[in-house]
Amino acid sequence: MNKDRLISSTIMILLVTVAILNDWLFISVLLALTIGGLYEFFYLIKKKGIPIYSYTGIIIGIVIPISIFDRFELTKNWELLFIVLALLMIFLMQFARKDNTNAIVGISTTLFGILYVSWFFSFLIKIRFLLPGMEGIKLLGFILLVTKCGDIGALLIGSRFGKHPLLPRVSPNKTIEGSLGSFAFSTIAAVLGKSLLPEDPHFSIGHIALMGAFFGGLGQLGDMSESLIKRDCNVKDSGKMLPALGGVLDAIDSLLFSAPAFYFYIAPILEATKNGM
Numbered sequence: 613m614n615k616d617r618l619i620s621s622t623i624m625i626l627l628v629t630v631a632i633l634n635d636w637l638f639i640s641v642l643l644a645l646t647i648g649g650l651y652e653f654f655y656l657i658k659k660k661g662i663p664i665y666s667y668t669g670i671i672i673g674i675v676i677p678i679s680i681f682d683r684f685e686l687t688k689n690w691e692l693l694f695i696v697l698a699l700l701m702i703f704l705m706q707f708a709r710k711d712n713t714n715a716i717v718g719i720s721t722t723l724f725g726i727l728y729v730s731w732f733f734s735f736l737i738k739i740r741f742l743l744p745g746m747e748g749i750k751l752l753g754f755i756l757l758v759t760k761c762g763d764i765g766a767l768l769i770g771s772r773f774g775k776h777p778l779l780p781r782v783s784p785n786k787t788i789e790g791s792l793g794s795f796a797f798s799t800i801a802a803v804l805g806k807s808l809l810p811e812d813p814h815f816s817i818g819h820i821a822l823m824g825a826f827f828g829g830l831g832q833l834g835d836m837s838e839s840l841i842k843r844d845c846n847v848k849d850s851g852k853m854l855p856a857l858g859g860v861l862d863a864i865d866s867l868l869f870s871a872p873a874f875y876f877y878i879a880p881i882l883e884a885t886k887n888g889m
Contacts, residue, residue, distance in 0.1 A: 624863070632740070632752055639681045642736060646677055648860035649729040656845040657725070663711070663718040664725070665702055672698045673730030680737045691731070699723055733864060735871040742875070742882060747810060754808040755827060755874045759866050761801035762794040762828035763835070769793025783839035791832060798828020812885050823877075830873050831866035838865035 631641040650673045654666035676694070684690070702719050706712075740752045770790020778786040802824025809815050838861055842848065852859065 628756070632749055632756075635681075638740065639677070639737070642677055642733070643674065645860055645864055646673055646730050646733055649733065649864055650725060652859045652861045653725045653729055653841075654722075656841065656847060657721050659845055659847070662721055663709075663714055664722045665705055665718070666722075668702065668705060669722045669726050672701075673726050676726070676730045677734040677737055680734050683741075695723075695727070695731075698726060728868065729861070732868040732872050735875045736867065738875050739871065739878075742879060743810065750808040751810075751878065754802070754805050755871055756867075757805045757808070758798050758802050758824050758827050759831040759870045762798035762831045763866055765797025766790040766794035766832065766835075769796075779836065782836055782843055786836070786839070794832050795825050795828055798831065799824040802827075810882070810885070812881065814881050814885075827870045827874055830870040834866045834869035837869070838862070 627641065631637045647670060650670045651666075654664055654669060657664050658666065676691070678684075679690070679694070699719075702722055706715050706719055709715075736752060736755075739755060740748050742748055742751055766786070767790070770785075770787045770793060773793075774787030774789045776788040777784065778788050778791050799821050802820050803817060806815070806817070806820055809820065
């Protein structure tokens with residue numbers, strides 16, 4: 613890890629740490645990353661010549677995290693209704709176009725970008741407010757710790773000991789050794805971060821270790837998935853918004869799968885504990 617990357621990483625870690633302690637700074641940073649991620653995603657797709665609705669996608673993508681943060685629910689399943697309405701809006705915009713070439717691809721890709729970047733990333737907000745006060749902050753800190761330590765483990769172990777390619781047709785620089793290092797770092801981070809989880813008989817040391825490996829593995833899957841998108845678009849980094857770190861998508865890709873999965877895993881456990889089950 614070179615000096616510039618170390619400095620940028622340190623600044624990002626400090627910013628995120630401060631942000632999760634303050635609600636308004638938290639949503640501001642999350643919105644900035646969401647906008648940056650959506651912009652990079654749509655820019656990559658435009659390079660392939662696909663006619664997408666990037667500005668509409670970014671606007672819709674902004675509304676999703678804001679509505680979740682504000683606890684706005686027009687109906688019980690508001691998010692699904694919103695996604696349906698967004699799809700209808702994109703279809704109406706397509707009707708106004710004179711050229712129907714690649715219409716299905718453009719509509720599908722625009723909606724995919726909204727779901728992939730904005731909706732998946734907004735699960736960090738849901739995790740933050742699963743429990744009140746510091747307890748919710750600790751939950752958020754746990755999944756951030758597990759996922760990002762996995763990223764660090766993959767980088768450190770892979771760059772030092774990596775010899776066997778993991779999936780070269782998707783990401784030629786990722787190695788089996790780096791993947792194993794990521795699993796190890798995520799597992800250790802989960803065990804060391806035990807105090808971030810609420811007191812519950814479900815969370816034994818063995819259980820937490822398995823959680824670390826599982827959610828760390830999903831983080832790797834998120835990283836590989838973004839690499840697949842970049843590979844298809846023939847680019848190395850998703851952008852250059854973060855000095856020495858690449859693009860926003862490069863920074864958040866591992867969270868796009870681990871955060872939703874963690875939310876759906878932990879929410880029923882907390883509900884059962886609340887009900888005394």
